[in-house]
Amino acid sequence: MADLDVEVQAFGVEHECPTAVINVRQGEEVVPQTVLDLIGSGSYATEGVIATWRWRVTQPGGSQSVFKPTDTSPDVKFEVNAAGRYLFELDVTDATGEQSCEPAQVEVFVNPDQALHIELLWDTPGDSDQTDPGPVAGADLDLHFKHPSAVGGGHDGDGDGHPDGWYDEVFDCYWFNDSPNWGNPAANVLDNPSLDRDDTDGAGPENINLDLPENDACYEIGVHYWKDNNFGASFATLRIYIYGSLALDVSGVELAERDMCWVGEVCWPPTGVAPSARRVCQGTNQPCASDATCADGRTCGYKITHSYEHPFIPTPAQ
Secondary structure: OOOOOOOOOOOOOOOOOOEOOOEEOOOOEEOOOEEEEEEOOOOEOOOOOEEEEEEEEEOOOOOOOOOEOOOOOOEEEEEEOOOEEEEEEEEEEEOOOOEOOOOEEEEEEEOOOOOEEEEEEEEOOOOOOOOOOOOOOOOEEEEEEEOOOOOHHHOOOOOOOOOOOOOOOOOEEEOOEOOOOOOOOOOOOOOOOEEEEOOOOOOOOEEEEEOOOOOOEEEEEEEEEEEOOOOOOEEEEEEEEEOOEEEEEEEEEEEOOOOEEEEEEEEEOOOOOOOEEOEEEOOOOOEOOOOOEOOOOOEEEEEEEOOOOEOOEOOOOO
16 A cells, blocks of 8 residues: 655644633523523633623524623623524633634524514614614604404595504504403403514514414504604514414515505415415505506505504604
């Protein structure tokens, strides 16, 4: 057997790299709105102690949660409000200045556990910090989930000759009617929707959940741009999950203050009729012939009523 010369390259280090370690107290599969405890203080060094920590996260599109108290704390909290996959990474540095050779990584999957989970997020380019809290710190969009019985006092805000149903005192679930009674009045029957998160200062998400939808019912979903707080246009994303699986994803819908957007509907049971977006020929209430065109050449888009007002709900002060 002939000898074979192989070039070998190597390098030495003066100190061994410290090792970053992440533990997630709540586990690696949770429901939306869980506040995770991410423990990095178990990281260790062969020489000395860990001196610095640096956390990073890759989160679902539209989600803008942040580490608390800071991304340089050894142990942090992180609220996972949007459904999807979160990848957490941690780098550490020891007292000699040596950094971990590779980051610790942990994936956490956020899965809704209700029959219906509806999620609204938004991006407001005019807001330079969409994570800061406060009553006027960001754009305020509102999620609406409407029962087939909703008439909204007969109000016809879009002028199509039919009651819209938005802001119905009983049959529209939104921030002012966040836990309506739509079904069996017994407390132990989970047949009522609930708005479990109302975000008033930018980005969202807002979540509406329903455990036991009614058979043969088609629910409508809307987004109202309540107040822009001088940050300008927002781009809305709406996702519908059925038993934890993403069934409809509508993104990039541009809205201005007071716009009301009829996003789509979901019928129950989910077999046969999938959740659908409501697409109309722009400037009309006529459904599109396809996803992109109309018979008269108009653009097909989402049904949006500008400057939408309702007598039940006063216009917010400027």
